Amino acid sequence: MTDVKVLIRKTLRVPRSAGQPGDGARVARQMDAALTGVGFKASGELLGHVSELEPGAAMDLAVEVIGAVRELLGDHVPHNSYFIKFPDGVPDTVEFWVKCLREAFTPTRRKWFPGDRDLLEVLTEGWVDLLKLPRYGRYQHTYEELLAAHDELIPSVKDRVTVLHLGGTLPDEVNRLYLDLASSVTPLGEADLVLLKDLAAESAVLPDAVAVRENRAVINAVRLEAGLPLVFVDTVTDVLRVACQASGGDVTLQERTKFRSFKRRERRVLLAALDAVIAGNSGKLGDVAQYIGPWKRLGEFLHPHEYPQFPQAQDMFAVARGERKVRTLAGRAELAFMTEGVTKAVSVLANAPGLLVRSLDRLLRAAEPDDVEVVADAATKAFESTSGRVLCSLREHLGNRRTPDAARVFTTRGRRAWVTSDSRKPLSRKVIDRMNTTLDIELLNRMPVYERLVVDPAVLDVALPLTGKATEDGFAVLPRGTRTPVDGDVLRFFVYWRESKRRTDYDLSVLLLDKDFQYAGHVSWTNYSTDGAVYSGDITESNHGATEFIDITLDTVTAAYIVPQVNIYAGEGFDEVAESMFGWMTRDRGQQGAPFEARTVRTRSDMRGSGRVALPIMFARDDKGAWTANWTHLYLSGGVNFNVVEGNQVSTSMIARGLVERDYLTMSYLVDMLSAKAGSVTMWEPGLRLTEPVVFVGLDRPEGLPDGSEVFTRERLNQLIPA
Known part of the structure; x- marks a missing residue:
């Protein structure tokens, strides 16, 4: 049976308990207080439901809710830091290494070292294996000692508050989520495919269509x-x-x-x-x-x-088995293209509209001036039979084809990335404008009519979720290409991993780039601090889990771009470890608290890609000094072991430039079309009073929407992509 916590984590909706009625008001207050401590709050409906349950049933539901929220944020595991007072008290890198080496010679510590002869041999060879030093890479204090060394977190008005809502019965919520996933018009990510399998085995309904x-x-x-x-x-x-x-x-x-x-x-x-x-x-x-x-x-x-x-x-x-020969349509089209030219290839591809649309750029580049009309007319007809997701992808693609890209970034379904220069001939503005106009008309005709449309402005800059494979599972995660403002004085990154079968060493690092995407510094286990950035210390084994942090003081750092990355130095891959996650927090300058405070977490995402270097997100500063988060969700192949930030700075900087300079199609594009069909749109703002059911589009569901409202939040934005 589907775990209730899975439903809560995925939808931020709490299934109604089937428990007996009673007085659970005290439990409801305790639950709400616990949620407040991690940056959540229960809606009035949810509090009312828990209050009306008998105390035992209320407590069972509250435990599920709090457990789900803590797992969502990554707060279900202890996040220790190597340097107990981080971000204070972090020493100079070389001085710390020397201290570790000196302590290895101290008589009281010799019992921790393999032997003086081994150490002398290492020194004679002119290098030191840090992993053999007793202090290096292993926690020197407990998690409880870490908490005791830090003052309590001082709340800030900028701290995140996320609302949990009351849902329907457990079977209703299972069926609702199953139908949402099954009928998605965009491909799902790996975690959602696994969830779909579990829900399909449990749900008794069958979708009307599965695209x-x-x-x-x-x-x-x-x-x-x-x-x-x-x-x-x-x-x-x-x-x-x-x-x-x-x-x-x-x-x-x-x-x-x-x-x-x-x-x-x-x-x-x-x-x-x-x-x-x-x-x-x-x-x-x-x-x-x-x-x-x-x-x-x-x-x-x-x-x-x-x-x-x-x-x-x-x-x-x-x-x-090769006993019967059948040529594929793609093969026939390629043969026609190579031997008889563009127009013949177009005539073959007319029988496969989706393939023609995906080949449009190549056909337009190769077409002679007299043939451009033939290609454009065929494409216009093909648009009618092509999925809205593919049409939106083409619309975004054409928007970036007026000039060559500074760096051309390729990504696989597994989010593996590689980059190269762009040698394609630009398409003419006239052709691009014609195709875009035709695409806009086709997509507009497919949009539904929502008479009472309410939109949260925060959703407008979210990149269209054209595939779940351009994101990761987690909390408050948005699609690749999305740009969101950063509200806070200090950025804090964290990575947590727990090895499964063998020693695994991940290294959190940050690459700093100037306005021309040139190297401006880095922070990692080889350089603990620079230019307003501080590293928490290197953990080299994770049999019980390990966490590393990096702090960036935004008004101190001089770089124009901040690119955090996670390098696999040794051991299991991101898709092999028992658990791995990346996230970031924001804090006001001087805000106290432990290195990890759940209420300051802005996002937390799983790391499950097949590469050996993870690039989950990057941050950019504009001319006015304001910072934005730019979602990437990418992996580099890297080496089998010993990956370090210095070894991939060239490819990382090229990828960063390619992503920053790309124009992504955002939710504002769909909202404009929805608004055109509806005739008007109401922009959401706190305190807005609504009396009739509406269609709400935003990142998170606000409180107070009238019963019967249709809600599209970050986990359901893909439902707005035309079919």
Whole structure:
């Protein structure tokens, strides 16, 4: 059964308890006080619900709520700091190393060292392994001693306050979240795909439509296990995804899947789905060529020759084995492009509108002046049959094609990034304007009409959530490309990790860049402080969890860009450790408290990418001195071990420049279209009184919305992308 805490963390809604009525007012007050301590508050409805439960049921619900919130913020684990008084009392880097070395010679500490002979050999060789020194890289005090060394946090009016709302019954909340995820018109992130699988196994409802093929595969894998026929299947690749998902493999088909043995009834379900797809359109056999290897391996487990009632499926596996030749549409288009030119390629791609739209930039670049009209007309027709997500992506792409990019950044579905120079020929302004106008009209026609639209201005600069793979799971996380103002005098970054099977050493670092994206300094385990930035100390093992911090005093630092990163120095990857997270806090200058204070946390995100260097976010200062957070959610490949900030500063600075100088399509684009359809829009401000149900668009749901209101907050903004 779905964990209540999972629902709370995902939706900030608390399912109604089925407990007996009674007097839980005291528990409600205690819960609200505990929530206040971590920067949350319960809505009036939620407090009223807990107050009307009998004390035992009220306490059970309160424990779930507080536990979920603490996990959401990363407050469920102790965040110790190597230097007990951080950010004060951090020594000079070299002086600290010398102190560690001197203490290794002290007679009272020799019992901690492998031996004087070993140490002398190390010194004779001219280098010192810091990890062999007894003081270095290991906590020298307990978490309780750390807390005792710091004064209590002084509250600030700038401290974050997040409201928790009351939801429906547990089954209602499960079904609501399941339908939101299943019917998403944009791909989900890895964590949401796992959650969708769990909810699909529990929910009794079936969405009217599932647009994203990965979501179809997750739902169908659950149906396959239950012996039910597959649904929403219209390509052979849909069936391959189901087999991968059911085998515990990669539903995105990016990684190799080791197929499991399927039960006989499961084989019948999969082969029946394949047979139905091909019987409806034999041209879909051409899709097999894209994944020849996986199809050949899957055929060894499905034994299609044992099922003569599915002849079309047998033909499909004949194509996979090379016994029958079928050219893919993409292959035919490429051949036409290379031999007969752009117009012939366009005529072939007319049968695949989505592929034509994704190829539009290349076609326009290669088109002769007389052929541009042919390409533009074909694209205009293709727009009618292409998903809104792809059209929005194209709209954003074209907005950046008037001039070459300073740095061209590529990202994979796994958020792995690499960068290169931009050698593409710019597109003409006339062509871009024509295509953009056509896109705007098409998207506007698809937008719904909301008569009473209320918008929180804070949502306008959020980048369109065109894919969940451009973000991470966590608290208050926003899509890549979003830019939000920073409210505070001091930035504090934190990284926490806990190793699973072997010693793992992560290093929190910050790269400082000037206005031209040139190196201006760094802070890491090799340089504890510089230019208003201070490092909390290097932790080199994490069997019980480890935390590192970096403080940046914003009016002291002279750099124009601040790029935090997490380097894997040794051990397990981000997707291998038991737990890993990155987050940032803001504080007023002089605000006291422990290094980690939950109420000052602005965001906390998981780190689960496949690279060895994480670039979760960056910060930029404008000409007036104001700072903004620029969300990145990227990973660099890095080396297997020994990654340091000095080793990737060139690629990191190029990526930073490419992202900062890119124009992202934001929620303001959709809000403008929603406003045009509605005729007007009301901008939300605290204290605004509403008497009728509205459609609210914002980062978080405010209190006081009338019953029956439709709410689109950060976890549901993708629902506003036209289908």
